[in-house]
Amino acid sequence: MCSSPKFVIVLVLTGACALLSMTSSAGAVAPTAADAAAVERLQLNTEAVELSATPALGGRVLSFNVRGQPNVLKVGAAVEQQPTPEVSAIAGNIAYFGHDVWVGPQSQWWLHQELNHERKAAAAVWPPDPYLSLAQTRVTLRRHDALEFEGVPSPLTGVQLRKQIKLSATRADTVEIQASARNIRKQQIAWDLWFNTRVAATTRVFVPVAAVTDIRLQPPSEAGTIAPHYTLKRGVFALRADTRQDGLIQRGKVLLQPSAGWMAGFAGGQVLVIRFAHQPLAAIHPAQGQVELYLDAPPQHLEQGLLEMEMHAPYRQFAPGAQMQAQEQWTLLRYTGPDEEQAQRQFLCGKAKALALANACDVPPTHG
Known part of the structure; x- marks a missing residue:
């Protein structure tokens, strides 16, 4: 598909925007009075799709949709209600x-810092680094076809993130997300x-997976919960939340x-297709997977639930001043077929050549 006219639009959200109370914690990045008004949205448009991102909140993509269709991303009310969070080691x-973009593995988030001894001693796996996820970033590039955000240096994980969102030069339905x-x-x-x-959580996600041994389930431990249900058929994994009558989350x-x-x-x-560089198992930290899907869905009203489509780049050691990079391509397509797994698989198979979706069509089962 050819590229199309592109525009950058600055939008300002108004509404219930309360400034959070502040504490004098070590290493805090304090919100200013100028930040308190709203969350700024920068929008990239083509003839096919619309995307909005904010330099606030770590530099975050807030919406992506086919023109005339709803946002495929889940966004919390906190974007408007808490637009200027305090950023500190206790946040x-x-x-x-x-x-959003994090660093992994999750098990090491709080181990390499001295600003929050309680979280370090507990080897806390939550929350993610506030300096990466909550801080205001600096807009270093704003063009008709691209945005770039420079994050703050994090004293917790020891990295500074830079994110670029760029419209594809060849497909009007595609954007490139780089960090x-x-x-x-x-x-x-x-x-x-x-x-x-x-x-x-109403989204049905497909991932090419060769064998059951390539799947690791981390079930819930809380009372009243049940693990996500998934299928693996002919080389493709599928997951979506189910409406339940037993009250289990x-x-x-x-x-x-x-x-x-x-x-x-x-x-x-709509169909969100996320493409990335495929990595061998040895390149990914053993505590993670290259693809991870996290589900948190109520038994009823699944639209209120959350599904996370996550991708890990290779785990690497890098020297002072050195950088590592990763990228995804997002393509957003219209879908007018039935909400059925087989029909959706056939749709992906039909797009396999154009989008280079290896193993999207039926493949023989693999054992072991």
């Missing part, structure tokens, strides 16, 4: 959702880049070693 997580992490410390560090794209994470570098989410009349 918690705020459910802004959208698309880089620079080591700001004086010694070598080791992380991966972790892309996290949130959608509603569907919660848990599935870690996958994909057989090719893509995943796709069917959300009503």
Whole structure:
């Protein structure tokens, strides 16, 4: 598909925007009076799709949709209600959702810092680094076809993120999401880049997976919950929340070693196809999967639930001042077929050649 006219539009959200109370914690990045008014949205448009992102909240993608269709990303009310969070080593997580970038593995988030001894001693796995997820970023590039955000240096994980969102030069339905992490410390560090794209739990996600041994389930431990239900048929894994009559919350994470570098989410009349460089198992930290799907869905009203489509880049050691990069391509397509797994698989198979979706069509089962 040819490229099309593109525009950058600056929008300002108004509404209930309360400034959070502040504490004098170590290493805090304080919101200013100028920040208190609203969250700024920068929008990239083509004839086919619309995307909005904000330099606030770590530099975050807030919406992506086919023109005339709803946002396929899940975004929390906190975007308007808490637009200027305090950023410090004691800050918690705020459910802004959208698309965010972390570093992994999660088990090491709080181990390499001295600003929060309680979280370090507990080897806390939550919250993610507030300096990466909550801080105001600086807009370093604003063009008709691209945006770039420069994050703040994090004293917790020792990295500074830079994110670029760029319209594809060849497809009007595609954007490229790139992130880089620079080591700001004086010694070598080791992380991966972790892309996290949130959608509603009503989204059915497909991932190419060769064998059941490439699937690891992390079930929930809380009372009243049940692990996500998934299928693996002819080389393609599928997951979506189910409406339940037993009152159980569907919660848990599935870690996958994909057989090719893509995943796709069917959300009503749209299909979000995320493509990335496929990695061998040895390149991914053993505590993670190259693709991870996290589900948290109530038994009823699944549209209120959360599904995270996550991608891990290779786990690497990098020297002081060195950088590592990762990238995803997002393609958003219209879908007018039935909300059925087989029909959606056939749709992906029909797009396999144009989008280079290896193993999207039926493949023989693999054992072992």
